[in-house]
Amino acid sequence: MTALTPRRAAIAIALLLLATLPGWVGNSYYINIASQILLWAVLALALNVLVGYGGLVSLGHAGLFAMSGYSAALLLDAGHNHFTANLAALAVTLATSAIFAVLALRAIGIGFLMITLAIGQILWGIAYRWASLTNGDNGINVATRPAPFGLPLASAGAFYYAVLVVFLIAVLAMIVFVRSPFGASLRGTRDQPRRMTALGFNVWLIRFLAILFSGFWAGVAGLLFMYYNQFVSPQVVALTTSAEALLMVISGGSGTLLGPIVGAAIVVIMKNVVSAYVERWNLVLGVIFILIISFMPEGLVPGSVRLARAGWQRLRWGRTASADGPATAALRGGLAPSREAERVP
């Protein structure tokens, strides 16, 4: 039997809370918010593979997220069943991710970001302007949710459990990925691309596969989002969605497993709370970006830890602790190591 450490106890409590959530939350409005948090967390985890572990910042993930939602919605609309539609949608998303990767990997660092932004806007253009295919601004309605193993997902509670299962699989996949040799080599390409090349690794291929992996989970999140709303519209592909996903990763702390999940919770809760009082979500989003950059550039989870430690030390030693710990370098230097190999489009 394994020993009970605080960490394991915390995970067990978290799992227990998640598993019983519909029971103690009660109101279906809050159950839906929990579903939203979990499905956005899947997207944030997917993006974190690139941002946190690959040093590749993408502002085009809304495109991949929406690609699977749109593909599935179109196939369902054409009369295919849920299984075929989902499978085909994921295949389409993987193919799109491959093209996305080939184009975006023509550059590293800021060039990569700019190309992903442009690709995201192309996909937005297709969703918004190609009205004969996508129904333009009106979007596509999805009549039903699937019933896997004969269990209908129509109610908020049932859908929550479906999202929870997918979320847990995604987290497991991320844990396996981070601990695998592949995860280690991806971190290697982030920190020392030249040395990795010299050691015989194919840096381009590692990054390419990481984008496929990330694109796949972005596609899974896109399917969940499509079924959650039973609707897709160009709003999903908007740059705001990519920016929100990036905010989740960075606010929680990129390059950690817990960070994007916490970030997703923060952003979803804030979005719902803010939307209840004011219409100005974009304004709030912008202010949060600027505040985070100014005060906690490494993200809320590592940032809070740093501030707490600094405060604790100040209490203990009665003098100012250094605020610029190694953690600060995490975000600030996020793109820096690749600078030597940076190629401009």
Next chain:
Amino acid sequence: MSLWLTLAVNSIALGGLLFLLSSGFSLIFGLMRIPNLMHGSFFMLGAYFGVTLLWQGVNFWVAALASAAAMAVIGGLIERFLLRRLAGEPLPQVLLTLGFAFIVGDLCLMLWTGDPWQPATPDHLRGVVQVAGLYFPIYRLVIVAVAVVIAVALWLLVDWTRLGAMIRAGVDDAPIARVVGIKVSQLFTLVFALGAALAAFGGVMGAPYLSVYPGLDFEMLPLALIVVILGGTGSLLGALVGSFLIGFLYNFGQAMFPDLAYVILFLPMLLILVLRPQGLFGKVVS
């Protein structure tokens, strides 16, 4: 026949506007390496400023110059007090400019509502000129003329003046430039302000033609991006050629494949990325 000619004139005019937008982006992103995601916001906010002034009965050129000056001040302040602190850190710069872009977009929606604003073409720029039996709208020609004048002025400034030499030195090797007495930081603030002013000026010039509406910012930003990727980062000639290329592609695409016009815009960018990632006129960075 006349349809194609109209399309061609519109394409050149749009190309001129795109150059006003992307020349500033080329200076800021291409030369200074600042990923300025609020460049479309400069364009939109400048256009709103200009439209408001025009509404008060201000002369068109005065409105355009005043809007450009206001945006130069705003851009300069953002560079001096926020972006400078993040020098050499692209990701925080991206988040900061993106944050500002969202704030500007939302504030504009709040102040100028969601309805499009389209000022009338100024009186003295209305009408058409007749050349060789063909009619050209004056306003479109004026846009092109302004773009060409600014292109020449920027080229002279960057390539042939002392100030331009100092800017290039600051970009190539900031520490050494500082050692020989060039005030690199001040120069960068100046260049950033100039880029913002050009975008705002373009916004006002474009207002009677494109109108101003919410979402214009994120529609223009990718266009600036495509132009710079096409032309090659930091190349003004590239920005000029790229702008006119995109102008033609947009108008002819819209006429022939209305559903896909926006997507067609990105095709040359994709081709360039695959075949010649440094852009048409870009230098290979070793």
